[in-house]
Amino acid sequence: MDLKTTRQGLPWRRTVTTRAAAFACALSLAGCSGVQSALDPAGGDALRIYWLTLIMTLGGTLIFLLVTGVLLYAIFAPPERRAWLGGRRTIVVGGLAFPIVVLSGLLPYGLIVMRDTDVPMPGALQVEVIGEQYWWRVKYPEEGGKSEFSTANELIVPVGSPVTVTVTSADVIHSFWIPNLGGKIDMIPGRINRLSFTAERPGIYRGVCAEFCGDQHARMAFDVVALERTAFEAWRAAQEKPAREPDLPFLSRGRALFRAAGCGSCHVVRGTEADGAFGPDLTHVGSRRTIGAGQFPNNIGTLAGWIANTQHIKPGVRMPSYGSFTGEELRSLAAYLESLK
Amino acid sequence: MSGRRTGQVLLMLAGLIAWAVQFTVIYGVTSTLCGREWADVTLLGVGIVHAVVALATLAALIVAALSFLGSWRIHGGLGETAAAPDRFISQAGILISGLSLVVILWQGIPAFILPACA
Numbered sequence: 001m002d003l004k005t006t007r008q009g010l011p012w013r014r015t016v017t018t019r020a021a022a023f024a025c026a027l028s029l030a031g032c033s034g035v036q037s038a039l040d041p042a043g044g045d046a047l048r049i050y051w052l053t054l055i056m057t058l059g060g061t062l063i064f065l066l067v068t069g070v071l072l073y074a075i076f077a078p079p080e081r082r083a084w085l086g087g088r089r090t091i092v093v094g095g096l097a098f099p100i101v102v103l104s105g106l107l108p109y110g111l112i113v114m115r116d117t118d119v120p121m122p123g124a125l126q127v128e129v130i131g132e133q134y135w136w137r138v139k140y141p142e143e144g145g146k147s148e149f150s151t152a153n154e155l156i157v158p159v160g161s162p163v164t165v166t167v168t169s170a171d172v173i174h175s176f177w178i179p180n181l182g183g184k185i186d187m188i189p190g191r192i193n194r195l196s197f198t199a200e201r202p203g204i205y206r207g208v209c210a211e212f213c214g215d216q217h218a219r220m221a222f223d224v225v226a227l228e229r230t231a232f233e234a235w236r237a238a239q240e241k242p243a244r245e246p247d248l249p250f251l252s253r254g255r256a257l258f259r260a261a262g263c264g265s266c267h268v269v270r271g272t273e274a275d276g277a278f279g280p281d282l283t284h285v286g287s288r289r290t291i292g293a294g295q296f297p298n299n300i301g302t303l304a305g306w307i308a309n310t311q312h313i314k315p316g317v318r319m320p321s322y323g324s325f326t327g328e329e330l331r332s333l334a335a336y337l338e339s340l341k
Numbered sequence: 342m343s344g345r346r347t348g349q350v351l352l353m354l355a356g357l358i359a360w361a362v363q364f365t366v367i368y369g370v371t372s373t374l375c376g377r378e379w380a381d382v383t384l385l386g387v388g389i390v391h392a393v394v395a396l397a398t399l400a401a402l403i404v405a406a407l408s409f410l411g412s413w414r415i416h417g418g419l420g421e422t423a424a425a426p427d428r429f430i431s432q433a434g435i436l437i438s439g440l441s442l443v444v445i446l447w448q449g450i451p452a453f454i455l456p457a458c459a
Contacts, residue, residue, distance in 0.1 A: 111455055114454075
């Protein structure tokens with residue numbers, strides 16, 4: 001091993017370090033966009049929070065670097081050159097005036113962001129969300145002649161229109177957060193909180209539980225879909241309708257299994273005898289993007305897997321695994337659920 | 342401690358005491374009024390929460406300002422032969438009351454930007 005190699009470090013070590021740094025950078029940048037990123041705002045509230053975050057982070061970093069630089073200078077500079085650091089003027093300017101000026105600017109700015117964020121708007125779409133271990137019950141109340149209906153693990157909103165979400169919890173404390181659209185709001189049993197926001201950009205976003213609520217907290221997400229007004233009204237009209245009756249024998253078999261297995265004692269399927277209120281409303285489960293509170297894409301395969309292995313996929317949820325179905329039964333039951341568009 | 346020294350120390354701490362009282366009044370009164378849904382009550386056309394915060398802030402600012410001016414005058418009047426504790430107390434009084442003026446203002450600002458019971 002020659003001197004040059006020793007000074008520059010071992011080649012493999014440099015490669016590993018470079019790759020680790022590149023991976024860390026890529027990982028950081030990956031959080032800057034996407035369906036669940038506060039750094040990719042899709043609404044006015046999220047934009048205000050984004051700028052506040054940016055200013056605080058960059059400002060804090062600059063001040064940290066400045067203080068660290070001065071500290072290193074105080075330690076390593078020759079005594080005659082660093083003497084000015086101990087002077088009264090330095091202490092008054094750096095220790096008093098600078099923090100007072102910076103904080104006097106940040107305080108009103110932060111307060112103005114608070115004032116302008118989460119403002120209830122007249123005529124806002126009202127939605128009720130109840131957090132439950134580990135899923136989201138979503139209710140669209142009756143409004144202007146339109147019927148009330150429930151769905152689960154999805155929030156569909158019209159683009160450009162204000163939305164007020166009324167939240168509470170059925171068991172433990174959860175927290176409702178859609179990073180692309182606004183701030184967080186706690187969901188507390190016995191208490192009703194409200195959060196208002198407007199989606200300014202059509203798209204699919206992801207909401208999450210932001211308060212540890214149990215073993216499956218990390219698997220408690222929901223889809224947020226911002227649709228143009230006409231598409232939203234069409235979706236709402238479709239959701240208000242009862243479930244469609246199966247039109248194929250295979251699906252009818254699934255419907256019969258759904259009834260025989262007692263699924264209806266926990267789940268509602270409007271228009272059928274299934275009227276359980278314990279679990280998610282399945283009237284239009286087939287129209288949802290995901291199942292298991294945002295865990296898997298919604299299709300016959302994942303639905304069948306979920307029914308047979310619930311406790312394996314998401315241990316601790318209230319629904320037991322129904323592992324006694326045969327393959328054919330499972331396929332027909334999942335196909336029936338998938339047909340509930 | 343002599344009566345003169347007690348007065349000096351009280352003057353030095355007056356800004357901090359004013360801040361503490363303002364803090365207690367603002368938090369206590371705001372919580373009570375908002376909890377009892379009295380936020381809409383007005384006093385001379387101003388919401389009662391804002392009025393209480395403004396009055397408490399003004400009173401605290403006056404006390405802190407008097408403490409600042411008093412400490413400043415005492416410090417200016419000290420001769421070359423003044424005792425070290427006198428010099429220290431008057432200097433600390435200027436600093437403490439000056440900082441108290443700033444934090445009392447910071448404490449009062451939210452009432453003029455945010456809704457009363459936000």
